[in-house]
Structure formats: C-alpha cells, structure tokens
Amino acid sequence: MSAIATTATIMRYAFRAGLADYRSMYTWKSWLAGWFVRVLAQVSFFALIGERISSDERATFYLLVGNALAVAAVTGVFSLNATSSERWAGTLPLLVASPSSPVIVFGSRGSYAALDGTVSAVSALFVAGPLFGMDLPWPRVLLVVPLTALVAYSCYCFGTFLAGVVFRFRNINSFVVLTSYMTIMAVCGVNVPLTYYPEALEWISRFMPLTNGLLAIRGVFEGDAASAILGDAALEAAVAIGWMTAALLSFNQFASRGRRDGSLDYGA
Amino acid sequence: MHGYLAGLKLEARLIRAQPDSLIPLVTAPLFTIIFLAIVRESGRYDLQPDALMAPVLIALWWVALQHAGQIITHDRWQALLESIVAAPTSLASLLFGRVTTVMCLGLVSFLEVWAIGAVFFDVSLRFEHPLELVLILVCTAFATAGASLAFAALFVMTRNAYTFTNSAGFPLYLLSGVFVPVAVLPGWIHPVSSAIFMSWSADLLRASVRPAPIDQFWGRLGMVVLLGVISFVIGRFVLIYVLRRMRMTGELATA
Amino acid sequence: MEAVEVEEVTRVFEPRRRGSTRVVALDSVSLTIPTGEIHGLLGPNGAGKTTLVKILSTVLLPTSGRARVLGHDVVDETQAVRPLIGIVFGGERGLYWRLTGRQNLEYWGALYKLSSRQTKARARELLERVGLADKADQRVEEYSRGMKQRLHLARGLMGDGRVLFLDEPTTGMDPLAAREFRTLIGELRGEGRTILLATHDMAEAEAVCDRVTLIDRGKIIATESPRTLGHLLTRFQRIDVEGAPEAVLEEIRTMDGVTNVAAVDGAGVRIEVDAEGVTQLVLERLVAAGVTSVRTGLPSLEEVYVQLIGERGMEL
Numbered sequence: 001m002s003a004i005a006t007t008a009t010i011m012r013y014a015f016r017a018g019l020a021d022y023r024s025m026y027t028w029k030s031w032l033a034g035w036f037v038r039v040l041a042q043v044s045f046f047a048l049i050g051e052r053i054s055s056d057e058r059a060t061f062y063l064l065v066g067n068a069l070a071v072a073a074v075t076g077v078f079s080l081n082a083t084s085s086e087r088w089a090g091t092l093p094l095l096v097a098s099p100s101s102p103v104i105v106f107g108s109r110g111s112y113a114a115l116d117g118t119v120s121a122v123s124a125l126f127v128a129g130p131l132f133g134m135d136l137p138w139p140r141v142l143l144v145v146p147l148t149a150l151v152a153y154s155c156y157c158f159g160t161f162l163a164g165v166v167f168r169f170r171n172i173n174s175f176v177v178l179t180s181y182m183t184i185m186a187v188c189g190v191n192v193p194l195t196y197y198p199e200a201l202e203w204i205s206r207f208m209p210l211t212n213g214l215l216a217i218r219g220v221f222e223g224d225a226a227s228a229i230l231g232d233a234a235l236e237a238a239v240a241i242g243w244m245t246a247a248l249l250s251f252n253q254f255a256s257r258g259r260r261d262g263s264l265d266y267g268a
Numbered sequence: 269m270h271g272y273l274a275g276l277k278l279e280a281r282l283i284r285a286q287p288d289s290l291i292p293l294v295t296a297p298l299f300t301i302i303f304l305a306i307v308r309e310s311g312r313y314d315l316q317p318d319a320l321m322a323p324v325l326i327a328l329w330w331v332a333l334q335h336a337g338q339i340i341t342h343d344r345w346q347a348l349l350e351s352i353v354a355a356p357t358s359l360a361s362l363l364f365g366r367v368t369t370v371m372c373l374g375l376v377s378f379l380e381v382w383a384i385g386a387v388f389f390d391v392s393l394r395f396e397h398p399l400e401l402v403l404i405l406v407c408t409a410f411a412t413a414g415a416s417l418a419f420a421a422l423f424v425m426t427r428n429a430y431t432f433t434n435s436a437g438f439p440l441y442l443l444s445g446v447f448v449p450v451a452v453l454p455g456w457i458h459p460v461s462s463a464i465f466m467s468w469s470a471d472l473l474r475a476s477v478r479p480a481p482i483d484q485f486w487g488r489l490g491m492v493v494l495l496g497v498i499s500f501v502i503g504r505f506v507l508i509y510v511l512r513r514m515r516m517t518g519e520l521a522t523a
Numbered sequence: 524m525e526a527v528e529v530e531e532v533t534r535v536f537e538p539r540r541r542g543s544t545r546v547v548a549l550d551s552v553s554l555t556i557p558t559g560e561i562h563g564l565l566g567p568n569g570a571g572k573t574t575l576v577k578i579l580s581t582v583l584l585p586t587s588g589r590a591r592v593l594g595h596d597v598v599d600e601t602q603a604v605r606p607l608i609g610i611v612f613g614g615e616r617g618l619y620w621r622l623t624g625r626q627n628l629e630y631w632g633a634l635y636k637l638s639s640r641q642t643k644a645r646a647r648e649l650l651e652r653v654g655l656a657d658k659a660d661q662r663v664e665e666y667s668r669g670m671k672q673r674l675h676l677a678r679g680l681m682g683d684g685r686v687l688f689l690d691e692p693t694t695g696m697d698p699l700a701a702r703e704f705r706t707l708i709g710e711l712r713g714e715g716r717t718i719l720l721a722t723h724d725m726a727e728a729e730a731v732c733d734r735v736t737l738i739d740r741g742k743i744i745a746t747e748s749p750r751t752l753g754h755l756l757t758r759f760q761r762i763d764v765e766g767a768p769e770a771v772l773e774e775i776r777t778m779d780g781v782t783n784v785a786a787v788d789g790a791g792v793r794i795e796v797d798a799e800g801v802t803q804l805v806l807e808r809l810v811a812a813g814v815t816s817v818r819t820g821l822p823s824l825e826e827v828y829v830q831l832i833g834e835r836g837m838e839l
Contacts (some may be wrong), residue, residue, distance in 0.1 A: 026431065034435040041438035048448045049303075053310040063306070174288050182298040191302055192309040274633030278619075285621035285662070347616035350582045355634040355682070356605040362634070515584050518536055518577070 007104055014108035018082045022112050039120050043067045043128045046191065051132075061134050065221065066190035068124040069151055069214050070181070072117035073188075076155025076209065077181040079110030081173055083163035106251045110159060117152030118145075143220045147233060151213035154240035155184075158209040161247035167254060189214050209243065212236040271357035275365025283373060289335060292327040296377035299323035300384050303447065304391065316391045317477040320381050322447040325470055327377035328412045329440050333433045336370040337419030339363060344424060350520045353511065360417075360507055367416045371409040378405060393477050400485060401476040407489055408469040411496025415465070417503030425510050445470045465495035524594050526686050526717035527556035527579060532588035534574050534741075548574040550741040551588070556719060558593075561712050563732035563749075564721040571741040572721035576688045579719070580610045592686055606635070609684030611692050613675050620664040624655055624674050627663060628681055635682035642681075649677040652707065654700075668695035676704070686717045693727060705731050725821075760802045764809055765791035765816040775805055791816070 026035060046067040050060030083106060122145055129136055158180075166176050185191065187201060188211040194202040205211045216232035218224075283289040303319035340363065343349045352359060385391040395401060423429035441447070443457065444466035450458060461467040468491045475482045482488075514520045534549040549571045556562045564572045577583035579590055581601045589596060595603040618627050625646055632642030650659045653673040663671065672695045679687060693701040708731050711718060722728055728735045729749040737744040775794060776784045780801030787793050796802055802819060809817055 030428070030431055034431045038435035038438050041442050045438055045442045045447070048442070048452070049306060052448050052452060053307055053312045053315065059310060171286075171288060175291055175294070178291055178295055179298070182295055182302070186298055186302050186305070192305045196305060196309050270633065270636050274630060277633065278630050281622055281626055282619065345616075346619070347612070347614060348619070350577070350580075351610060351612060351617060351631075351678075352634065354580045354582050354605060354608070354610055355631070356602070356636060357634045515582060517539070518574075518583050520582050 010104045011108040011111070014105045015111045018079075018109050019112040019115075021082055021085075022116065036120065036123065039071050039124045040128055042071065043124045044131075047128065047132050057133065060132055061129075061221070062218075063191060064128055064132055064134060065125065065218060066214065067185075068121050068128065069148065069210060069217060070185050070190045071124055072121040072148060072152040073155045073181050073184045073190075073210050075113045075117035075120060076152060076157075076159045077162065077177050077184070079113030079156050079159040080163040080166055080177060082110040082113070083160055084166045084173065085109075106160070106163075106248070110163070111156060113159065114149070114153040114156040117155060118149040121148045121152060137221070137223075140220060140223075143229070144217055147213055147217050147220065147229075147236075150233060150236050150240070151210055151217070154209040154213060154236050154243070157240045157244040157247065161243045161250065164247050164250040164254065167251070184208060184210055206235070207239060207242070209236075209239055212239060269361075271359075271361035272365040272368075274357065275362040275367075276369050277365075278362075279366040279369035283369065289370075289373065291334075292330045292374060292377055293380060295330065296323040296327045296380050297384050299326055300381050301388075304385070304389050308389075316385070316389075317393060318447060318474050320385050320391065320393060321470070321473045321477065322441075323381050324375075324378045325408075325444070325446040325466060325473070326437075326441055328371070328374040328408065329437065329444075329446075329466065331370050331374040332412050332416040332419060333436055333440075335373075336367045336413070336416030337423055337433060338429075339366055340420045340424040341429060344520070347521055349514075353515070353520060359511065360504055363417060363420060363507070364413065367413045367420075370416070371413050374412065375405060375409055394479065395477070396479045397476045397482055400482055401473075403489060404469060404472045404476055404492070407492045407496065408466070408473070411465040411469070411492050411499065414496040414499030414503060418499045418506065419503075421503050421506035421510055425506075425513075440464070440466070443467070449474070463495070465492050465499070468492045468495070524558070525555050525591075526558040526560070526593060527554065527562075527719060528589075528591045529554040529575070529579070530589045532575070532578060532585045532590055534571075534578060534583065535586045547741050549578075549585070552738070552741070552743055554736060554743065554746070556717060558717050559712065559715055560733045561708060561718045561720065561731055563728035563735035564719060564738060565723065565725060565728045565735050566721075566738035567723055569740075570723075570738045572723075572738060573690055574741075575738075576610070576690045576719065576721050580608055580688050581605060606682070607685050609679040609682050609687045611675050611679035611687070611689045613672055613691050613694055615668065615671065618663045618671060618674060618678070621662060623660045623662055624650065624666070624670075624677075625659040627674065628677055631678050631681040637681070645681060645683075646677075649680055652680075653677045654703065669697055669700050672696050673700065676707070680711075684716070686719070687711065688719050688721075690721045691723070692720070693722070693724070701727070759821075760796055761820050762794040762796075762802060762805055762809075763787070763791060763818045763820065764794065764814055767792060767809060767814045768812060771808065771812040771814070775808060778804065778808075781805065 043064055047060050047064040050063040053059055125144065125148075126136065128134075162176055162180055166173055187197060187205045188208050189205065190210070194205060194211070197205070212232045213236035216229045216236065219229040219232065300320060300323045303322055304316060307313070307315040307319050340349065340359075343352060352362065382393055385393060423433070426432070442453075443461050444450070444464045445453065445461060446466065449471060450461040450467045453461065468488050472482065472485070472488055472492070511520075530553055531551045532549055532553070533547070533551055536546040536548055538545055552571070552575065554575075564575065566572050574583065578585050579592060579597055581597050581604055584598055589598075591597065592604045593607050595607075597604055619630070622630070628646035628649060629642050632645060633639075637645065646659075647656075650656045653676050655670060655673055655677065658666065658670060663674065666674065672692065676689075676692060679689070693704055696704060705727070708718060708720070720728070720732060732749055734746055734748055736746045772784055772792060772794075775781055778801065780796050780798035781794060782797045783793070783795040785793055794805055796805065806817065806819070
C-alpha cells in the first residue's frame with residue numbers, strides 16, 4: 001500500500017476505535033436523553049441570560065449562537081481523554097513499536113469528537129434557535145454546517161494538542177478539560193465580542209480554536225460579505241492546522257524521548 | 269459521631285492528596301469572569317450580584333454531582349466498600365462526614381468569587397443582610413449535602429451514572445435558576461423548579477446581596493431546609509436498601 | 524462458646540445477565556472453630572473460600588443456613604459481630620492509593636472507634652510489626668504488591684479483632700515476607716485470637732494451622748490436621764523420569780507402594796506412589812540404574828481430594 005493509503009487506513013481504524021469507545025458510553029437514546037439534553041440546556045441557559053439582560057433579541061441570539069458553537073469546543077477538548085487514553089492503557093509502547101507511525105494514530109484517535117461536535121452544535125443551533133424565535137435565513141444558513149464542522153475539527157486539533165500535554169503528567173485530565181473549554185468560553189467571543197477584552201487578549205484569542213470560525217458563522221447570520229466570511233474561515237483552518245502540527249510534533253518528541261530514556265511504559 | 273468525624277478527616281486528606289477535587293475552585297472564577305463580562309458588556313451593572321452568586325451555586329451542584337455523589341461508587345471500584353461495611357461504623361455517618369468536607373470546599377468558592385469580583389472587576393458585594401446570607405449559605409450547603417447523599421446512594425445502583433453526572437449539570441443550573449430566576453422561566457417549569465431546593469436558595473442569595481428587605485425570608489429558608497431534609501431521608505433509605513441488596517446479591521465488590 | 528459456628532450454610536448466586544449460569548458457591552457447609560484456633564480453609568480458586576469469609580464477616584448474606592461469630596448471628600446481629608472481627612481481603616485494591624500507609628491505617632482505626640491517640644499508637648505499632656515503618660508516610664500508590672499486602676494485614680489488625688479472617692493474605696508476598704507472616708500468625712495466636720485463614724497454598728496451611736478444612740466447589744471435603752495433610756503430600760508424590768530402561772521400570776512397577784507407572788506423551792514416564800518412604804526407594808533404584816533425568820512433584824489439590832474421598836470411601 002502506498003504511504004497515503006496506509007495513513008488513510010490507519011486514520012480510519014483509529015477513528016473507528018475512538019467511535020467504539022464513545023459508543024460504549026452512549027447509545028442513540030442516551031446520547032439524546034443525556035448529552036443532547038445537556039447541550040440544549042447549556043444553550044438555553046445562556047440564551048435566557050440574554051433575554052434577562054436586554055429586551056433586544058440580538059443579545060439573546062448572540063449568546064445562543066456563541067454557546068451552540070461552544071458545544072463543539074466541549075467535545076473537541078473532551079477528546080483529549082480518548083487520545084491520551086493510550087498513555088495509561090499500556091498500549092503506547094506497542095504503538096511505538098509498530099511499523100506505522102504512532103503519530104498518525106495519536107492524531108486520529110479522538111477524531112470522532114469532530115463529528116460529534118459538529119452534529120451537537122448544528123443540532124443545538126437548529127433546535128434552540130427557533131425555540132427562542134431566532135430567524136434562520138434559508139438557504140444561507142446551510143453554510144453554518146460546514147463552518148461548524150471546521151470549528152469542531154479545529155477544537156479537536158486543540159484537544160489533541162492538550163492530550164500531548166496531559167500525556168506527560170498523571171491525573172490532570174479533568175482539570176485540563178474544564179479549564180480549557182471554559183477559557184475558550186470566556187475569551188473566544190462566545191459570550192461577549194472580542195472587543196470587550198484588552199487588545200492583547202483579543203490578539204491571543206485569534207490563535208485559539210473557535211474564535212475565527214465563530215466570527216464567520218455570526219457573519220452568515222448577519223449577512224456579511226462572502227469575502228469576510230471566507231477570510232475568517234481560512235483563519236480558522238490555519239489555526240486548526242497549527243494546533244494539529246504542534247500536537248504531532250509534541251507527540252513525536254515525546255515518543256522519541258521515551259525510546260531513548262525508557263519512559264514509555266506498559267501501564268500506570 | 270465517630271464515623272462522621274472519621275469521614276470528615278478522610279475527605280480532607282483525600283482532597284489534599286488529589287488535585288482534581290479542587291476543580292470547582294478553578295471553574296468558579298472562570299464562570300465569574302464569563303457572567304460578569306456578559307452583564308457588564310450589556311451595561312446591566314445591576315445584575316452584577318447575580319453574576320457573582322451563580323458561580324457559587326454552580327460550584328455546589330458540581331461538588332454534589334461529580335464529587336460527593338461519586339464517593340460510594342469510587343469506594344466500590346476500589347474494593348473498599350466491603351471492608352467499610354464490615355466495620356462497626358455506619359456508612360451513612362461516614363458518608364455524611366465526607367460530604368460535609370466536600371460542601372465546605374464548595375463554599376470556599378463564595379470567598380473566591382467575592383475576591384475576584386472585588387479585585388479584578390471592582391465589584392463590591394454589598395452585605396446588606398449578613399446574617400441572612402450566612403444562614404442561606406449554611407442551609408444551602410446542608411441541603412446540597414442531602415442531595416449528594418441521595419445521589420451517592422442512587423449512583424452506586426446504576427451502571428451508567430457517569431453519563432448522568434456529565435449531562436445533569438446545565439439542566440440543573442437551568443431548572444434551579446442559578447442565574448436567571450425561575451420566575452422568568454416558562455410556567456410549566458415552575459412546579460419542577462420548586463421541588464429543587466437550589467431554586468429557593470438562588471432567589472434568597474440574590475435577595476441577600478441587595479438592599480431591599482428579603483421577602484418571606486424564614487418561609488423560603490424553611491423550604492431550603494425542608495427539601496434538604498427530604499433529600500437526606502431519601503438518601504438514607506436508598507442507601508439502606510442498596511446496601512442490603514448488595515449484601516444479598518454479593519455486589520458490594522465489583523467483579 | 525465457639526469462635527465460629529457455621530450450620531448448613533448455602534450461598535447461591537443467581538445469574539445477573541443473560542447467558543450466565545446459577546452458581547452454588549457454598550453447599551450446606553458446616554464448620555466449627557473453637558476459640559484460639561488457627562483454622563485453615565484450603566481449596567482451589569472458586570472453591571467457595573472467599574464466599575464463606577464474606578458471609579462470616581457480614582458483607583454477604585447466606586441464601587440459607589446460619590452462622591455465628593462469638594455467639595452472634597452474622598445476619599441479624601451485625602452490630603455485635605463487626606467490632607469483634609478483623610478482615611484481610613488483600614489484593615491490589617482495598618486501600619486509598621492517594622493516602623499514605625499511615626493515613627490509611629488511621630482511617631481504619633477511626634472506623635473501629637479508636638480514639639485519636641489510640642489510633643496513632645496502634646498504627647505506629649502495626650506498621651513496625653509488618654515491616655512498613657520506614658514506608659509509612661509514602662503514598663500507597665508507590666507501594667509494591669507485597670507492601671500493599673502487608674498494609675492490608677496491618678489494616679485488618681487495627682480493630683484488634685478477637686476473630687480474624689484472612690483471605691489469601693500472602694498473595695504477592697515474596698517467600699521471606701511470607702515466612703515472616705507465618706511468625707506473625709503464631710504471635711497472634713499467642714494473643715488468644717482465633718484465625719480463619721483461607722488459602723490455596725497447601726504448604727502454608729500445613730505450616731501455620733491447627734486444623735485445615737478442605738473445600739472444593741462449595742462443599743467441605745474434610746477437616747484434617749496438618750499432620751495428615753503432610754502425610755498426604757509425601758504419600759502421593761509422583762516421580763517423572765526420562766530415559767529409564769524398560770527393565771528398571773518393570774521392577775519399579777512391582778514395588779510395594781507404587782500405584783502406577785505410565786508413559787506421559789512426549790515427556791517420559793510418570794511413577795505414582797501412595798505410601799511414605801516409597802519415593803526414596805524408587806529414586807535410589809533409578810539413580811543406581813544411571814538415570815539422571817528425574818523430577819519429583821506433589822499432587823494437585825484435586826488429586827489429593829480424589830484420593831482422600833476414595834480412601835474415605837474405603838474406610839467408611
């Protein structure tokens with residue numbers, strides 16, 4: 001098989017492995033009754049804050065859209081658990097010893113999260129939106145779907161990078177998951193415009209996942225020019241690539257060093 | 269009493285040994301920043317006290333669901349439950365002691381939130397009703413402890429409590445009006461919300477940091493306490509039932 | 524008053540999932556242990572040893588039958604039983620990993636209603652006794668398997684129980700530690716405690732116990748003194764040999780006490796004996812014939828049981 005075909009095969013299997021893990025946690029029913037109810041509750045929670053703070057419905061919609069997309073951030077960051085599970089499951093040395101690059105597995109293990117994030121966020125938007133009286137301008141609103149997928153993927157790339165951080169330490173998964181996605185919610189334009197924060201912070205947030213993609217999606221709802229939307233989407237794509245590259249480099253360095261100093265072990 | 273104190277001490281030691289337990293002390297400030305940003309950006313400075321109280325209530329829910337509620341489940345996974353049951357101390361009093369420590373952790377978030385508001389956002393909470401505030405916090409912590417006991421007993425019975433605890437947060441924040449008062453929610457939610465002690469606590473807490481006198485204070489506080497007691501009773505009975513059933517089926521230990 | 528009385532105890536586990544079967548873990552088991560005795564419960568994995576220990580320590584209810592510890596019923600009088608017993612379940616889990624050894628013991632002391640001062644003193648003493656004094660303030664997650672086992676032992680003794688239930692307490696211990704453990708058991712007996720020791724290690728049972736109950740598949744096979752067990756061990760030895768001339772084997776076949784001489788697929792010949800002292804004679808004969816590839820072995824527990832039942836059948 002050519003290198004590309006091999007890589008694609010590995011990615012497919014890694015994706016399936018992650019999906020299988022996820023399926024052991026959720027069935028369709030429990031996904032809907034458990035996870036999706038939570039998603040809707042989160043979006044509604046903030047949308048209701050919007051209704052409380054202002055009679056202008058734009059405040060509500062601002063919070064609604066932001067928090068629907070924040071769901072993609074939650075799933076993306078949460079994927080670090082799946083990605084980093086190799087570390088303590090004792091399979092890491094086996095991966096490193098295999099003929100394929102462990103980096104590819106590492107980069108694809110949690111990729112189901114991008115799919116989950118897209119479905120969750122889009123569903124939240126299209127369910128909660130009309131519930132709060134939000135106008136979904138057809139057919140332009142369909143652009144939201146690929147843009148959400150981009151954001152979900154970008155968040156997943158960030159989650160993968162975080163997995164590389166978590167790899168190196170014990171027992172900090174929950175801490176990293178919660179702090180990361182709440183930081184994203186705080187500074188990436190989810191609840192307040194970027195201009196609310198000091199310029200330096202705004203600049204930093206542009207390098208975070210979600211920020212640029214969310215601007216693009218807001219642009220779709222506000223009828224912005226296509227060039228502006230595409231520009232923000234391109235930035236989001238660049239951010240995604242950047243985080244995934246950093247993740248893969250970090251993991252490669254970890255595996256190499258592990259081979260040298262014997263820190264790759266079979267289990268906890 | 270012995271069991272209560274033993275549980276209190278154990279949990280304090282476990283929290284010190286386990287950084288994960290301190291997560292609510294990290295998320296509370298982040299929620300504070302988020303909520304304050306929302307209200308300030310929209311010019312609603314009058315809602316700043318609400319923005320500060322919400323993270324405290326969220327922290328209490330978090331410790332109830334994710335921490336206290338998991339105590340028995342974790343002990344069971346760790347093959348500790350059998351030895352504990354075989355000891356001459358009541359599991360319920362042990363659990364209550366551990367949960368009390370966890371609640372104190374939750375209440376620390378109040379100090380954090382107050383400090384952050386004052387230092388970074390120049391928001392000073394006005395303690396117009398200091399005694400009432402203390403009572404509300406104590407009674408809310410008590411009621412949350414009761415809910416935790418009920419959760420702990422229920423979760424050990426169910427196979428997939430994990431999915432529930434992960435998903436229950438925001439629905440509970442919504443239903444208990446931690447930021448947006450229940451009165452503003454659709455009418456059909458009100459009966460459900462009224463059965464949740466936190467909705468009464470949330471209203472009282474918001475009222476306690478405002479100058480106006482607190483309407484029907486004792487009655488509403490009484491509801492918090494009553495609902496807390498009911499949670500305790502439910503928790504106690506479920507625990508007895510669950511332990512008896514596990515002794516019958518041999519499920520005190522996992523396979 | 525006996526320390527432990529078990530009367531016709533049966534424990535059945537009903538299938539919890541589709542496809543799993545009903546398991547009779549204990550089948551009308553009866554047993555009496557006088558105060559001050561060290562009693563072994565010997566059987567292979569799955570024999571029902573742990574089930575019996577759990578019933579006696581009040582964490583499992585019997586399906587039928589009665590059991591009493593120091594005169595108190597284990598089902599109806601749990602509050603009376605629990606302060607009187609100590610349990611060592613053992614294994615990798617069963618301890619708070621994030622706490623130190625000392626902190627774990629102090630917690631158990633509190634559960635057994637000791638005062639703070641008593642708890643600290645006893646923890647110190649027990650850590651010393653099990654050889655963990657210098658590791659006392661290290662987290663349990665850093666302990667080796669053997670160290671965890673020793674901590675389990677210390678934990679079981681925190682409550683100063685009059686009756687101790689030890690379930691496979693030397694699993695994971697190195698031979699030296701296991702030997703020290705046996706010394707400890709002797710000390711505990713000297714303190715007047717009654718001990719029920721569940722194990723699958725015949726040699727251990729023989730070394731430490733006053734009497735041993737053999738259990739298999741939920742049924743009690745016999746209760747014997749270790750002496751008898753010892754005889755069984757040496758009586759039913761087998762000798763595996765390779766390269767022995769057929770003539771020599773024929774001669775051995777006719778020796779008194781040799782019950783069987785049979786080829787084993789691809790691994791030479793197995794000679795089975797059933798009398799003491801015969802092994803030595805057989806070995807001498809083989810060595811004299813210049814055979815050097817010889818290995819002796821002990822029978823499996825199952826084989827001993829079978830022999831035992833067979834013998835009893837003959838003895839009536």
